[in-house]
Amino acid sequence: MDTIASLFSFITWPVSWVIVQFHKLYGAIFGPDTGWAWGLSIVSLVVLIRICLIPLFVKQIKSTRNMQALQPKMKAIQERYKSDKQRQSEEMMKLYKETGTNPLSSCLPILAQSPFFFALYHVLSNIASGKVIGVIDQPLLESARKAHIFGAPLASKFTDSAAEVAALDASLTSVRIVTAIMIILMSASQFFTQRQLMMKNVDLSVKTPYMQQQKMLMYIFPVIFAVMGINFPVGVLVYWLTTNVWTMGQQMYVINQNPTPGSKAQDSYLQRLLKSVTQHGEIRSRRHKAVVKAIVAKGSDRNENERRFIGALSKAGFAAQADGTVVKSDAAVAEAEGIAAPKRQQPKRQTKAQRQSGGQQGKGEEAVEETPEESAGEAAQDAPAKPSLEKKPETPAKGGAQGGRSRANSGGSRPRKGQQRPKHPSSKK
Structure with missing residues (x-):
């Protein structure tokens, strides 16, 4: 020596x-x-x-x-x-x-x-x-x-x-x-x-x-x-x-x-940081902001301790930002708990009779808006076809016989327009 x-x-x-x-x-x-x-x-x-x-x-x-x-x-x-x-x-x-x-x-x-x-x-x-x-x-x-x-x-x-x-x-x-x-x-x-x-x-x-x-x-x-x-x-x-x-x-x-990433010391450090955030609602020191900023920048490369820290922040109602700060976020809570926002469901189409009966029985029920074309189509399907009562203005006949034959053939009225109701098989032609 x-x-x-x-x-x-x-x-x-x-x-x-x-x-x-x-x-x-x-x-x-x-x-x-x-x-x-x-x-x-x-x-x-x-x-x-x-x-x-x-x-x-x-x-x-x-x-x-x-x-x-x-x-x-x-x-x-x-x-x-x-x-x-x-x-x-x-x-x-x-x-x-x-x-x-x-x-x-x-x-x-x-x-x-x-x-x-x-x-x-x-x-x-x-x-x-x-x-x-x-x-x-x-x-x-x-x-x-x-x-x-x-x-x-x-x-x-x-x-x-x-x-x-x-x-x-x-x-x-x-x-x-x-x-x-x-x-x-x-x-x-x-x-x-x-x-x-x-x-x-x-x-x-x-x-x-x-x-x-x-x-x-x-x-x-x-x-x-x-x-x-x-x-x-x-x-x-x-x-x-x-x-x-x-x-x-x-x-x-x-x-x-300044613990080693992935160690037990880092887990304890992040738990203390989480407790401070939940108590004060913010990250105060620059060193803590630098730590959170580095964790956010890692993205999917975070270790188990860092993922647990981000998840705990979300459950507490905070979202870590890219600059190392945290903000209040209800969406973070829903995401952490696996609750998705409810989607608005389109109600089933109802007939006119169902809509009318539903409007009388209950209040606040949603109805599907219809276009004028859809309303006219449903009305044509629901109501029976009626013969038109309008008469075509007659032109003066050249001859009485011809005019009489013409009126006899036409039956004194105009032919029906649109879709006609089918005849029953037992009816006579």
């Missing part, structure tokens, strides 16, 4: 300078030689470093989600080019380039933090050895060696001998108890951080080998930290425990406010 730490000795000066500046601040409050002054200086160093690493943490989240989404495609490429490793690598790189994914982005926060970790380890190791390092001069060195956290010196380790611990004015029992508790807390925080990521913030609809790898790391990492922790000075354990707690809190915030 000392050899690795010496590789990052170039950064020990800025790390020691930051610690000294925080020590001046806390030393004025708690006293310069107290463990609180030096311990809080280390904690403040962690907070400062992690704030600077927030942009890398955002990239880590995006890269992790992209890697989860690309797992099925990556598996298909591996199966397709199983015998051609070079072509397989080319297709993988092409996939990463098309989607803008960098596999190393998920490791960026750890890689960026490691120089500060080893530099701090190098500083504390020199304090334990009584060597001046960076901006820590001899008076500050003596002050740091006297600082104890719950009876354990900052530079002491779990593996130190009784003589080494006695040289730092402490007992071996207190050192081992404090270091053991801190190692357990460090490993437990690492396990809980990884567990909440796997149990709440993973898309359960996609089963890939990536999930199995993450599950293995959930159990392997705490064991690695526990084994390595016995060789860490108390000050480094304070540093690593603080950064684990920061990571755990940061992860909880991301899971609650």
Whole structure:
């Protein structure tokens, strides 16, 4: 560990300078030689470093989600080019380039933090050895060696001998108890951080080998930290425990406010958003509007959580809009409950007698409008044909006999027009 730490000795000066500046601040409050002054200086160093690493943490989240989404495609490429490793690598790189994914982005926060970790380890190791390092001069060195956290010196380790611990004015029992508790807390925080990521913030609809790898790391990492922790000075354990707690809190915030699509965390987030909409009748924050806008834009590509959210909005009487807002909509309720608007049915055609009788018996019944042609046709069918009584004006006959024959043949009247009623078979012709 000392050899690795010496590789990052170039950064020990800025790390020691930051610690000294925080020590001046806390030393004025708690006293310069107290463990609180030096311990809080280390904690403040962690907070400062992690704030600077927030942009890398955002990239880590995006890269992790992209890697989860690309797992099925990556598996298909591996199966397709199983015998051609070079072509397989080319297709993988092409996939990463098309989607803008960098596999190393998920490791960026750890890689960026490691120089500060080893530099701090190098500083504390020199304090334990009584060597001046960076901006820590001899008076500050003596002050740091006297600082104890719950009876354990900052530079002491779990593996130190009784003589080494006695040289730092402490007992071996207190050192081992404090270091053991801190190692357990460090490993437990690492396990809980990884567990909440796997149990709440993973898309359960996609089963890939990536999930199995993450599950293995959930159990392997705490064991690695526990084994390595016995060789860490108390000050480094304070540093690593603080950064684990920061990571755990940061992860909880991301899971609650920006969950992975398709995960349990997204379902809980959308349920909280639905409750807020039903209580206030609108979407207030811009971030919530952006979420609803993205869900509406997906259309048929929504996952199960998003479809359930849109359906619940409809049942509550709201319709999500393309701009991320919601509006009151009775049609959305009817559509969600599967109730279609009743269609107007055309009543059956009635005869004139039925319409007349129906108009006398009931009120408000609808009747079908008829055209004049339809009314005339029905009247012709209902009423019997009557002979016309009109007489054609007679013209003066040329001769009496001819006029008499004409009147006899015509029977004294004009022939009937239109359709005639058929004669009964028994009637005489």
